[in-house]
Amino acid sequence: MALVAAVAASHAPNILLEPGEEWEEFMRLHYRMAPGAASSKPSLEAQQKLRREAEKAFGVLRSHLEAAKPDVLIVVANDQFVNFFFNNIPTFFITLADEVEGQFTRHRFHYRNHKELGRAILEAGLKKGIDFAFGERVELQHTQVVPLHFLLPEPKIPILPVYVNTWVDPLPTPERCYVVGKLIREVADGEKERIAILATGGLSHFPGSPRIGEIDAEFDHQLLEILREGKGRTLADYSLEQLQQAGDSEFLNWMVVLGAVGDAKAQATYYMPDQVATGWGFAHWTL
Amino acid sequence: MEALMSSYELNRFLFDLKMNPAALKGAVADLEGAMSPYGLGDEEKKALREGDPRRLRQLGAHGMLALYILRLHSEFQSNIYWQQK
Numbered sequence: 503m504a505l506v507a508a509v510a511a512s513h514a515p516n517i518l519l520e521p522g523e524e525w526e527e528f529m530r531l532h533y534r535m536a537p538g539a540a541s542s543k544p545s546l547e548a549q550q551k552l553r554r555e556a557e558k559a560f561g562v563l564r565s566h567l568e569a570a571k572p573d574v575l576i577v578v579a580n581d582q583f584v585n586f587f588f589n590n591i592p593t594f595f596i597t598l599a600d601e602v603e604g605q606f607t608r609h610r611f612h613y614r615n616h617k618e619l620g621r622a623i624l625e626a627g628l629k630k631g632i633d634f635a636f637g638e639r640v641e642l643q644h645t646q647v648v649p650l651h652f653l654l655p656e657p658k659i660p661i662l663p664v665y666v667n668t669w670v671d672p673l674p675t676p677e678r679c680y681v682v683g684k685l686i687r688e689v690a691d692g693e694k695e696r697i698a699i700l701a702t703g704g705l706s707h708f709p710g711s712p713r714i715g716e717i718d719a720e721f722d723h724q725l726l727e728i729l730r731e732g733k734g735r736t737l738a739d740y741s742l743e744q745l746q747q748a749g750d751s752e753f754l755n756w757m758v759v760l761g762a763v764g765d766a767k768a769q770a771t772y773y774m775p776d777q778v779a780t781g782w783g784f785a786h787w788t789l
Numbered sequence: 790m791e792a793l794m795s796s797y798e799l800n801r802f803l804f805d806l807k808m809n810p811a812a813l814k815g816a817v818a819d820l821e822g823a824m825s826p827y828g829l830g831d832e833e834k835k836a837l838r839e840g841d842p843r844r845l846r847q848l849g850a851h852g853m854l855a856l857y858i859l860r861l862h863s864e865f866q867s868n869i870y871w872q873q874k
Contacts, residue, residue, distance in 0.1 A: 515873055524869055531870045535842055535856060583854055584874045587804050588797055606873040643874040670851070710852020 505690040507570035507698040508763045508787040509563045510756045512705065513579065513648040514780040517556050518606060521549035532714075532779060539715030539778045552774055552782070559772035559784040560652035566769075566786045567653060572698035574616040575654060575661045576686065578758045579645040579702040580668040582709075585637075592635030593674050594682055595665035596620045602663060604642025611647045614660035619693065623664075626689045632682060640665075649702050666758060668703065668751045673742055679754045680738035683761020690762070701759035703752030705773070707780035713749065715778060721748035722773060722781045729785050732767035734760030756785075763787045796849025798828040802837070803845070803854035806861075807874070816861055 519525045533540040544552065567575070586592060598620050603612040620636070627634050642650075646663060654661070664686075667673055690697040705722040708714045728737060737760060745753050772784040802824065805812035816823035824834055836844045840862050842855035859865040 519869070527869045531856065531859060531865060531868055534859060534865075535852065582874070583804055583807065583851070588800055604874070607869060608872075641874070669853075710846070710855065712846075714852070 504693075504697070505687055505699060505762060505789055506572055506696045507567050508700075508759050508766075508789060509567060509653070509698070510701040510759050510783070510785045511560065511563060511649040511653070512780060512782040512784065513645045513702040514707070514776065514782055515606075515644045515648060516776060516779070517553070517782060518609070518644075518648045518651055521553050522546055524607070525549050529778065535710070536715035536779070542715075542777045544777045548777070552776055555772070555774050556782055556784075557652065559774075560649070562770060562772075563784060563786050564653050566788075567698055570698055571696055572659060573695035574619055574659055574697055576619070576664060576697065576699040577646050577650070577661050577702065578664045578666060578699065578755045580752060580755060581665050582643060582645060582669055584643045585640045585665075586667075588670070591667055591670050592665065593667045594632070595635045595637065596624045597640050597663040597665075598624075598636050598638050599640060600638075602640055602642050602661065604647050606644055606647045606651070609647065609651055611642055611650060611657075613642075613650075613654075613657045616660040616662045619689075619695075619697070620662050620664075622693065623686055623689050627682075627685055630685060632685055645702055649700060653700065664758070666755050668754045673746075673751060674754060675742050676740050676745060676754060676757045677738040679757035680735070680761035683758040684764075685761075686758065687762040687764070699759055699762050701755040703755045704750055705753065705781040705783035706749040707752075708749045709779075716749065717775045717777075717779070717781045718748040718750070719773075719775050719781055721750065722775075722783060725750065725753065726768070726771040726773055726783060726785065729760070729768035730771055732765045734763065735765060759787075763789065799833045799837075799845065799848060799850050800854050802827045802829065803850055803857045806857040807854065813860060817866075820861065
């Protein structure tokens with residue numbers, strides 16, 4: 503059939519934590535790394551407002567996804583030292599498992615994995631000079647399950663986790679991620695099934711770095727405007743350093759989706775900085 | 790490359806605290822014994838004993854692994870953070 507829907511969403515853990523006790527407990531740890539961020543921590547009311555706005559954005563994305571009636575959801579995300587460590591870091595990785603599962607606090611996730619689509623992308627890449635790493639066992643983590651909790655809470659369709667290294671230097675370039683997305687689109691358009699794609703992560707945040715707690719909201723707004731204008735292709739010319747400087751390394755996951763949607767305009771974008779760590783961003787495209 | 794290689798063992802120790810329940814249990818019970826099989830330098834061991842994630846990051850630990858030393862800290866042992874990855 504074709505690629506029928508594309509969405510992108512932040513995966514920040516605090517999106518899925520309950521405002522109040524859970525959020526505060528989690529953040530106590532965060533503040534040990536980023537004492538400065540504690541001074542701007544949101545009140546309970548502000549946490550609840552953030553949660554409501556995120557749920558609203560996820561609701562729009564979910565309606566959009568469901569209306570497209572996909573048979574499979576490709577999930578482009580980064581590993582954060584769950585499946586990969588310094589002994590072996592793949593730049594791009596395709597999951598060839600039968601099933602995938604993971605846990606986030608009391609939430610458990612279990613999906614079939616569409617390994618046939620994974621294999622098709624892998625083989626297409628090998629013919630075109632993109633040599634994905636691949637493997638048959640992965641554990642899902644917050645980078646996938648936070649958005650999936652809102653977008654695909656029941657495992658009605660299989661997913662296909664695709665990993666991009668946005669986490670351990672050296673990272674791939676925005677252009678390379680865009681090219682990977684174009685390849686996925688070519689494969690998707692040659693398949694009989696209806697395929698949707700989700701990119702997760704971002705927007706601006708500095709996890710684990712001395713700048714943890716900063717959010718470059720201005721840069722994030724620029725990115726989202728470019729998406730609404732359908733000029734994602736121009737972001738492939740950005741240097742990796744431009745993204746990193748703004749805390750947008752995980753936007754590399756979004757670059758894959760931009761390669762897949764080409765010049766389509768994002769139909770809507772949503773943005774809410776959480777005040778303490780991350781600019782939560784959301785977008786969806788009609789194809 | 791030098792810096793990356795020299796902090797490998799430190800990152801490995803922290804990664805094991807994150808991903809290997811037996812390693813975590815061992816470190817909670819006996820940090821000195823748990824550290825001994827790893828090729829850690831004196832400064833790294835000192836920072837692990839002190840449990841300061843920001844100091845570990847300065848020594849070359851990835852910032853998001855450095856955090857896992859707080860699993861040994863009584864204030865944080867049952868923190869909800871560890872119930873997700």
